[in-house]
Structures are given as C-alpha cells and as structure tokens.
Amino acid sequence: MRNQTPITSVLLMSLSEDQETIHVLFIFFLLIYLMTVFSNFLIILLVVTCAHLHTPMYFFLGNLAFLDMSYSSVTAPRMLFALSAQHWSITFSECKAQMFLVTYFASAEAFLLSSMSYDRYVAICRPLHYSQVMSWGTCTQMVAMVWSSAFLTPTIFTSCLRRLTFCGPNFIWNFFCDLPHLFQISCTDPTINFLVLLIVGAVLSTIVFIATFYPYVRLFRAVLRIGTSDGKSKAFSTCTSHLTVVLIFYASVTFIYFVPDTSNLLTLNRVVSVIYTLITPLLNPLIYSLRSKDLKAALQRALHIHRLHPDTATRR
Incomplete structure (x- = not known):
C-alpha cells in the first residue's frame, strides 16, 4: 500500500549522469537560452521602434516573440540551475506552477498562430480590403483574446488536479513538469483527469487546428489560380515562414502529448521536449x-544609425 503522506517536492530526471556531459550540456543550453532571449527581444525592439514594421503581421510577430521568450524562460533557467548545481528537486508548488505556465504559453501560441494564419489569408486573398479587415482595433482585440483565452486550458486542468492526492513516488521522467507527468505521481486514480485532458484537449486542438489550417487551404486554392509563376512565388513566400513555424509547433506538440510514454520512447520524448521548449x-x-526582408532591412538600418551616431545611441 502506498504511503499516503502528501509529497512536498518532486525529483526531475537528470539529463545525464556523466560530469563532462553535464558541463557540455550546461554551456550548450545556456548559449541556446541567451540566443533565444536576445533574438526574440531584438524582434520585439525592432517591431516597436521601426515605423514601417507597424503592420498587423509584425504586430502578431512581436507577440509571438514575447511568447517564445516567456515560454523558454519557464523551463530553461530552472534546468540550467539543476545542471550547474546537480539539484533536480523542486517543490511541488513550483512543479504545479511550471505546469500551469507551460500549458498557458503553449495554448497562447496555438491561438496566436491561428490568428496569424487568418492575417496571411486576408493579405493574399483579400488584399484590397486588408486594411479594413485587419484594422488596428481588430488586431488588438484578436491578441487580447489570445492572451485571455489561453487561461482557459490551464485553469481547467489545474482545477481537475484538486481531486487527486499526490503521495509518491515523486519522480518525473522529464526535466520539467507537465500535466501528464503529474498524473504519473498521483496515488489517486487519474482516469477522470485523463478523460478531461483528452476531451478538452481534443476539442480545443481540433478547433484551433481547423482555424489555423483552413485559411491555408483557401489560400493555396487562390494562389493556384494565379496565372504567372512569379505571382505564385511571391504569394507563397509571404506565408512560408509562418507555415514552417506552424508545422514545427504541431509536430512537437503531437509527439509530446499524443505519443504514449513507453519505456522505449523515454529518451526520444526527452529529446523532443528539449526541441519543443528550448530549440x-x-x-x-x-x-x-x-x-523577412523588412526585418533584415530594419536591423541593417538600426546598425547603420548606431555606427553613424554612436554617442547619440549611447545616450538614448
């Protein structure tokens, strides 16, 4: 019979037992995290300060950059601390908080990607009405809906956790806390929670998936009707970046949440988790x-101004 004493801490899985490998991983992930924060912050800075980037597309991109920076900051600093101190234990409260934030930012990114899909559809299929359909008021409301609606999923999942008792074992087979991992350390039957996770996840995922990819179906149909190959190339190039990001996001989410955690896939699951949360x-x-030519041009212009007026840039 399991010990019914509630657990107060959770032991995360170490990424390696070899000290040399740990040092290499720490340096590698530290560089990845610093580059992530710097590159996403740079995009936010360019979008805010460059007037020609004050468009709906880059408004959404700035929010995506903030989401990516926040999402990485939920898992990376804690993992870097664990690698440096070889201390993989966290409090149970921290574990639940990390689960909430991971779910929140993942949900917000899914909602935001669907909004960006609609923006690309309007830009290509209804270019003459783009400024009216994607007005600043509409874009602001869409982003506000993204940030507020994303609270729904983690709130439902966190509420369901209240019916569970956590008394051990307190070992999680990953380097961060996520909802399926918490089910594994519950000494209460989590079947109802799994059903809620499955139903809510399936409904929301289906809605967001359709909202994300349906605009591309109509977009591709419209592009195929373009007479010239040059016109088709230009139309496809405007949405290639977003579609690439969408495919990477859904491929990672599908593997992490819909592929069972079997013993043969534990290592692969951790690798995909690293890619999803850090890479x-x-x-x-x-x-x-x-x-994006606009982003590269904005960065080149900013660097050129800094070289011409370094003192002014410093004072600013």
Whole structure:
C-alpha cells in the first residue's frame, strides 16, 4: 500500500549522469537560452521602434516573440540551475506552477498562430480590403483574446488536479513538469483527469487546428489560380515562414502529448521536449528574420544609425 503522506517536492530526471556531459550540456543550453532571449527581444525592439514594421503581421510577430521568450524562460533557467548545481528537486508548488505556465504559453501560441494564419489569408486573398479587415482595433482585440483565452486550458486542468492526492513516488521522467507527468505521481486514480485532458484537449486542438489550417487551404486554392509563376512565388513566400513555424509547433506538440510514454520512447520524448521548449523558441525568430526582408532591412538600418551616431545611441 502506498504511503499516503502528501509529497512536498518532486525529483526531475537528470539529463545525464556523466560530469563532462553535464558541463557540455550546461554551456550548450545556456548559449541556446541567451540566443533565444536576445533574438526574440531584438524582434520585439525592432517591431516597436521601426515605423514601417507597424503592420498587423509584425504586430502578431512581436507577440509571438514575447511568447517564445516567456515560454523558454519557464523551463530553461530552472534546468540550467539543476545542471550547474546537480539539484533536480523542486517543490511541488513550483512543479504545479511550471505546469500551469507551460500549458498557458503553449495554448497562447496555438491561438496566436491561428490568428496569424487568418492575417496571411486576408493579405493574399483579400488584399484590397486588408486594411479594413485587419484594422488596428481588430488586431488588438484578436491578441487580447489570445492572451485571455489561453487561461482557459490551464485553469481547467489545474482545477481537475484538486481531486487527486499526490503521495509518491515523486519522480518525473522529464526535466520539467507537465500535466501528464503529474498524473504519473498521483496515488489517486487519474482516469477522470485523463478523460478531461483528452476531451478538452481534443476539442480545443481540433478547433484551433481547423482555424489555423483552413485559411491555408483557401489560400493555396487562390494562389493556384494565379496565372504567372512569379505571382505564385511571391504569394507563397509571404506565408512560408509562418507555415514552417506552424508545422514545427504541431509536430512537437503531437509527439509530446499524443505519443504514449513507453519505456522505449523515454529518451526520444526527452529529446523532443528539449526541441519543443528550448530549440523551437530560437528557431522561430531565425525563420522569420531569414525570410523577412523588412526585418533584415530594419536591423541593417538600426546598425547603420548606431555606427553613424554612436554617442547619440549611447545616450538614448
């Protein structure tokens, strides 16, 4: 019979037992995290300060950069501390808080990507009405809905956790806390919670998935009707970056939440979790910055002004 004493701490899985490997991982993930924060912050700074980037597309991109920076900051600093101190134990309250924030930012990113899909659809399929349909008032309301609606999913999941008793074992097979991991350490039957997770996740995922990809179905149909190959190329190039980010996001989420945690897939699951929580927030700004001429031009202009007026830039 299990010990019914509630657990007060959770032991996360170490990424390695070899000291040399741990040092290499710490340096590697530290560089990844610093690059993630810097690149996403740079996009936010350019979007805010450059007048020609004050468009709906870059307004959404600035919010995506803030989301990626926040999402990475939920898991990376704690993992870096654990690697440096070799202390993989966290309090149960911290574990639940991390679960809430991971779910919140993942939900917000899914909602935001669907909004960005609609923006690309309007820009290509209804260019003459774009400024009217995607007005600043509409964009602001859409982003406000994204940030507020994202609270729904973690709130439901956190409420369901109240019916569970957590008395051990307190070991989680990953380097951060997520909802399925908490079910594994419950000494109460989590079947109802799994059903709630499945139903809510399936309903929301289906709605958001359709809202994200349906605009692309209509968009591709419209692009295929364009007579010239040059016109098709220009139309596809305006949405390639966003579609790439969407595919990476859904591929990672599908593997983490819909592939069972079998013993044969534990290592692969951790690798995908690292990619999803650390690598993807860095890839997003790189994908957009490499594909966007406007962003590259804004960065070049900012660097040129700094070289011409270094004293002024410093005083500012």
